[in-house]
Amino acid sequence: MSPRPAQAAAPGEPLLAARDLQTHFELRRWGFLRTGSVRAVDGVDLTLDAGEAAAVVGESGCGKSSLARTLLGLHRPTGGEARFEGQPLARLRGAALKAYRARVGYVQQDPYGALPPFMDVRRALEEPLIVHGVAPRAERERRIEAALEEVGLAPAGEVWGKYPHQLSGGQQQRVVIARALILRPRMILADEPVSMLDASVRVEILELLRRIQREHRLALLYITHDLSTVRHYTDRVLVMYGGRIVEQAPVEALLERPQHPYAEALLAALADPDPANARRERPVPGGEPPSLAAPPPGCRFHPRCPYAMAGTCDVYDPPALGVGEGHTAACWLRA
């Protein structure tokens, strides 16, 4: 399969650019009384170039999945702006929205759930092609075969007629990736694509995503909770906390020199396998992640931050401050 030539986006402009992007969900009582809102995505700035792989790292409830869904056009942003190839997402309707959906591939967390259990592999992969009017049938089959080959499920004839429950988790996820690729997208959004897979299969899938991303110069947004899976597979990491990006950095810089206390805490909580781990406790910040319905004022991490400065961190929202080459941290300590 050959990627489409980039269109629309002016040279030098990123493929995807979000500024102060917000997705709030209204909480209602009895279906109509507004009682507040959940600020799942609350002022996210991010850019993604064609051919760039970035990881969004955060804990559950930090808004990373809502961010992914907003970028997929499954939720409408309630504020700010996101542009894809220069077009604002919030204004996409009808045919334009459908065309956008062909340009963004989606890989989900649970590969078994992501495939219709009553469709065989061929049928599952044919669906997006039918939806987007790819004809004739022979052309669809050629593309399905090519996509299966691309994700390492060659010869296609072997998996072609199988149903999801007859495939291993790794194979299922490969089929999901093939489906994400089959419309020749410009960007892949992968939401925790390996967290439900076995350790030995995770690496295969991450390698596959990385290879495809590089070969087709796709943009990849890899959403994960596991910082240990970002090295080698992404170029840049965005750390998300409480609906916001708190730190952005090239992957090496983030893993070796985290600047935001939350990124630091995340790294300190993780360890590479080592028998010495059993002999020491890990530093863990107390408390729980903030409620997105009632986030704390100021820096969202300040109630748990060991370095919080009273009068500053609990009052003023820290902006993203440059701390190095392509490295920003939203923390008053870096001011």
Added chain:
Amino acid sequence: MAAAPLLEIDDLRLAYATERGTVRAVDGVGLTLRRNEAVVILGESGCGKSSLAKALLRTLPRNAYAPEGRVRLDGAEVLGLPEERFRRQVRWVRIALVMQAAMNALNPVVRVGEQVAEPLRIHRGCSRRQAAARAAEAFAEVGIPGDFLQRYPHELSGGMRQRAVLAMALVTEPDIVVLDEPTSALDVLTQAAIMNVLKRIKRDRGVSFVLITHDVATSSEIADRVALMYAGQVVEEASAEAFFTAPAHPYSQMLMASVPRLHQPEPPQPIPGRPPSLLEPPAGCRFAERCPQRFDRCSEPPPALPLGERHRVRCWLHATGGGRP
């Protein structure tokens, strides 16, 4: 250390009847656990590690055949114990279980404090007041604020729920706590916090742990010993020191190399191939098909070969004379 083992599992076998045939989920597993020791049963999904835990606690599904082999607790055989005696003398009294899905382990309509006190009232015959007091202690131990006793499970975060389930397992002061993937559904920081709690309990209480996990990094957080399972068998049983620094079985080596790491410049290496079906496992070494070091002898099933103090490897490479008789 020549202390008698607290728990001794020898040649344990367990099979399930399924529509497609008999699945030999656990096929000749041997393992020893000493007092205040933590053994991690490590393995990928479908290797039989959860079945092993279920066989120990007798919480097997109905399609399981009766387990065969020997399980000794302080030298006394428990596998053949009648159900009623097992319930009164072993389950929750000597061995407690912490399940994977904490929400499922808790009754949604009963306050967590009462649920934690429940095993005391059943197994230790405590009065309601005594049980409540002990439950409060257990809560403090696992790091849940005391006022949470009055809450319902849905009012607790995932981490707090997992701690409550842990408190429920600890409250009867069992000798052994079996933890089945206790942190796999939790966030990184919560995971680390729970592992800290486990470390503290092990240090202060002298409890023994059997931790079942697929996550190599998590396993190194608490393991004194590691038993690596593959296709229903323990392929390597070693001290954590030996296992994490110099694994002996080719599968152990490849598994360690496949783990993504934070601070390592070389990329991890996937293990090609797939584990064999437990419906018809291969006659010889079960890893042979995927093993880059296989040779003729691998078509025979390797026994668990000793490789030093409490270190056994199920691989012909470690037989005397390079495996060739």
Added chain:
Amino acid sequence: MSPWREGIARLRRYPSAVAGLAIIAALIATAVYTVIAIPYPQAQELWRGGERWQELPVNAGPVWADRLLGGDAPRTLTASSAAAETVEEAAYDGVRLNRTVLAVDYPYTEFPSEVTLFLEADFEQRRPFVRMRWRTPDGEVIPLGARRVGEQGRVSISQDRGLESRLGRAPQVGLFAEPGPAGTEERPEARPGRYELILETVHFERTSQLAAELVVYGQVHGLLGTDHERRDLAVALLWGTPVALAFGLLAAVGTTVTTLVIAAAGVWYGGWVDALIQRLTEINMILPLLPILVMVGTLYSTSIWLMLGVVVVLGIFSAGIKMYRAMLLPLREAGYIEAARAYGASNPRIILRYMVPRILPVLLPTFVTLIPTYVFLEASLAVLGLGDPVLPTWGKVLHDAQAQSALYHGHYYWVLEPAALLMLTGLGFAMLGFALDRVFNPRLRSV
């Protein structure tokens, strides 16, 4: 292997499913045979009744049932002048005297139910005259009177009051009874043997002809018996099969499919669409189906297709919607549906291609067990007198039986035959349905 094929392979291991399928296959084969053998217009025609049935006894039970109980009830015997020899005894002055003997070999010891002579004369102006005499095997000759014969004539010998008083008992008994003084036996028995009806015809024209047929009606008839209008019940019971199956199947398909699609749409769109569907369902659930059908049938039409339409329309917003909704709700969050939205599948496509097929396997058992309930509903309507006016159905047989007090008169076969077919239908679909439930409903599957 597809989940469907897998399920069907698993189905083979349930004997009840195999038995149920066999019953259903037999019913379908019967239905197909009926539609081919007795085309629809012919069936209507037959069921209208009339002369075509005149040679069948009234309310005769099935032969096999009588024989099974050790009985020897007579079958209908006929003797026709076409097969008998006609002797011209004298001919003078254009007037002829013909003598025809219609003989029946009567082998039974029980009496016939009726004796009738059908006459058909062919003449120009002057009607032939016929004298009838009855000769028993013992040679006794009983005069039966004489009459002129029109173009068509029918002599109900067993209804002849004069003959009855002469014989001292009902003619069909008296004519066949063992010789002896009348009325002395507790239970008179028929004397087997050759009985003859001697017809002496006087023709007044050279070309005048007379055809005669003697019918000695039995007490049993055929495989299924006859009703009060001498109609062979086989027609109604055979035709009841395709009607019942078609009604049950169409009603079940109609309600299940529309209900499912509407439930899926409600779940998918949510909001006011869902609320509207829910409220409509709740209102519809308290509407009584049967009285509404009775009203429609009484005030409008009892056409089976109209009834089917009303049943389907009222069945759409049924309790099923609540059940399907509960099954479909988790699908709204399903990964594969989110994926389908992400690649741009339209709402109707998501509903029809992703939500509905997902629960079809679980629905199949309910669907199969639903078919007989509609079959029963159709039968109930017919019993209430709201059956289709022209179509013979099982329910109408029951209705006739009930109207004629069949059980009071001891015509058990009349009620039991349609009831057995209804039960068989219910049994076949229920056995298949319960087996399907075990195969496709994961909660019931025991390993």
